[in-house]
Structure formats: C-alpha cells, structure tokens
Amino acid sequence: MKGLQIFVILILPFITSGQVTDFLKSSGSVIRANSQTADIFIDGKLVGQGEVSGVKIKRDECITVQVSEVGYITQIKEFCRKKGMPSMEKTEYIAMPIDDSFEASERNDYANNDIIINPKEKDVSKSWLNAIRLITNYFDALEVNDNDVRYLRTAWVVNVFGNYTIRSRLIFRLTNENPLEYRFKLVSERARGEASPREDEKFKSWDRVLKRYNPLIEEIQSRL
Numbered sequence: 023m024k025g026l027q028i029f030v031i032l033i034l035p036f037i038t039s040g041q042v043t044d045f046l047k048s049s050g051s052v053i054r055a056n057s058q059t060a061d062i063f064i065d066g067k068l069v070g071q072g073e074v075s076g077v078k079i080k081r082d083e084c085i086t087v088q089v090s091e092v093g094y095i096t097q098i099k100e101f102c103r104k105k106g107m108p109s110m111e112k113t114e115y116i117a118m119p120i121d122d123s124f125e126a127s128e129r130n131d132y133a134n135n136d137i138i139i140n141p142k143e144k145d146v147s148k149s150w151l152n153a154i155r156l157i158t159n160y161f162d163a164l165e166v167n168d169n170d171v172r173y174l175r176t177a178w179v180v181n182v183f184g185n186y187t188i189r190s191r192l193i194f195r196l197t198n199e200n201p202l203e204y205r206f207k208l209v210s211e212r213a214r215g216e217a218s219p220r221e222d223e224k225f226k227s228w229d230r231v232l233k234r235y236n237p238l239i240e241e242i243q244s245r246l
Contacts, residue, residue, distance in 0.1 A: 050076035051110045053087060056117040060091040079103045079110060087116070093125075094118035095185050123183035123212065127230040132208060132239055134227050138197075139204045141246045146172070146199060153194055153204065153246060160238045161192055172196030172204075178219035181232065187217040189225060190232060206242060208235060 053062055058072035064085055079085055084102035097118050101110035143149040150172055158164070161176035168174070174194040181188045194206040210232070211225040231239075 050078045052113045053077055053089075054113060054115050055089045055091075056115070057091050057094065060089050060094070060118065063088040063090070077110070087114075089116045089118055091118060093121050095121050119184075121183070121185070123181075123186040123188055124230070126181070126183060127188070127232050128236065129229055130208075130210075130231040130236070130239075133210045133229050133231045134207065136205045136207050137239075137243070139206065139242060139246055141202055141204060143246070144202055146196070146202065149202065149204070149246065150196070153242070156241055156245060157192055157194060157238070160235060165191075180219050182216055185215065187213045187215065187225075188228070188232060189213075189219045190235060192238075204246070208239065 052073065052075045054073045055062060060072055061068055062070050062072075062074050064074075064077065064087055066086075066088075077085075079101060081103050084100055084104065084107065086098065086100050088096060088098045090096040095118055097116050099108075099114075099116065101108055101114070103109065141149040141152075143152060150169070154164075154167070154174065157174065157176065161179060163177035164174060165177040166173060166175040172195060174192075176191045176193075178189045178191050181190075189211050191209045192206060193209065194204060197203050197205045208231060210228045210230060212228040212230075213221070213224040213226070217224040
C-alpha cells in the first residue's frame with residue numbers, strides 16, 4: 023500500500039489539468055430542477071423527474087436539456103464539450119420561473135365548451151336582455167349583437183402574463199324557442215409570448231379560465 027501511495031504522488035505532477043477534468047467528468051453530472059416533479063428531457067427524450075445523475079457529454083458534442091412542469095415556464099439549455107461553448111458543471115441547477123398565467127387561472131371543464139341554459143324568464147326578449155346586462159358586466163365590448171337571431175359574441179379581452187398571452191371571449195346564442203334554450207361558450211385561448219388578438223395562428227385552445235370569469239359562469243347558470 024505504501025508503494026502505491028508513493029507511485030500516485032510521483033505521477034500526479036505529470037497529469038495535466040485536462041486529464042483531471044476528463045476523469046471528474048467520467049462519473050457524469052447532475053441536473054437538478056427546482057421542483058421534484060419536473061420532467062427533465064435530454065435531446066427530446068424524457069430521462070427523469072426532479073433530478074437526473076450520471077449525465078455525460080461526448081467530446082466535441084452538445085446536448086439540449088429541457089425542464090418542464092405545468093404551472094412553470096419551461097427552461098431549455100444547451101451544454102457542450104466544445105471549446106468556447108457553454109459547459110456543464112458537476113451539478114447544474116435549473117430553476118423554472120412560475121407561470122403567472124397559471125396562477126391567475128383555474129382549470130375549468132366549461133372552457134371552450136357549450137353550456138345549455140333553460141332560463142327562468144320564458145319571454146325571449148326579456149331573457150335576452152337579462153343575458154346582455156349580465157355579460158356586459160364582464161365584457162365591455164360586443165363584437166356581434168344580433169337581436170333578430172339572438173346571437174351575441176363579445177370582443178376578445180387580452181391579458182399578457184410575461185411569457186404568455188391569454189385571450190378570452192364569450193359567445194351566447196338562442197338555440198331553441200320551445201322550450202326556451204340558450205347556449206353559451208367561454209372561449210379561452212393562450213399564445214406563447216406577446217401576441218395580438220388578431221393573430222389566430224398563434225393561439226391554441228386552453229383548458230383553463232381566468233379566475234375573473236368564474237363568477238360570470240356561476241351567475242349565468244343561477245340568475246338566468
């Protein structure tokens with residue numbers, strides 16, 4: 023054993039710093055997220071949740087790490103073993119910021135689905151007027167209000183939350199006169215980044231509704 027110690031001491035001066043680094047990296051790095059349930063992807067493949075160890079990068083190559091979880095902003099980073107490119111530390115801590123749009127909303131089965139209402143007021147004109155009064159408490163502008171066919175569509179209301187833009191509108195229409203029946207739909211859509219409400223191609227249907235509209239759904243169901 024003593025002979026081995028002497029050998030190690032004698033050989034250490036001849037080991038370059040690069041060789042030491044390669045030796046340390048041979049055991050791999052650790053990727054740790056700020057949530058234990060966050061999905062960790064490497065080059066598009068799910069490799070674990072919360073923390074992944076033994077991550078290695080081949081010489082002169084790069085990897086793409088993505089950390090995702092509902093309620094947080096997805097983080098994507100590239101790490102390389104190339105000169106002049108971002109390298110991976112022994113432990114990489116990747117923090118995902120909270121998604122403000124998620125905090126300001128709630129998952130709702132009514133989002134983007136028709137809801138049937140059989141109003142208490144059986145007079146079409148009166149029940150239609152009651153509906154308009156209620157809806158305009160939450161949506162200031164009406165894009166379409168056809169009193170002849172009893173069709174109403176509000177203008178888009180846009181809310182920007184950092185990394186996402188949410189647009190919301192309500193559609194209310196008469197679907198049957200005997201028995202009297204209305205249908206309403208709260209349309210909720212989300213786009214990544216800032217977007218104009220007219221940029222339809224950027225928006226996708228979202229299964230969440232901004233909390234500010236939850237009372238509207240309850241009022242339409244109970245008061246009409």
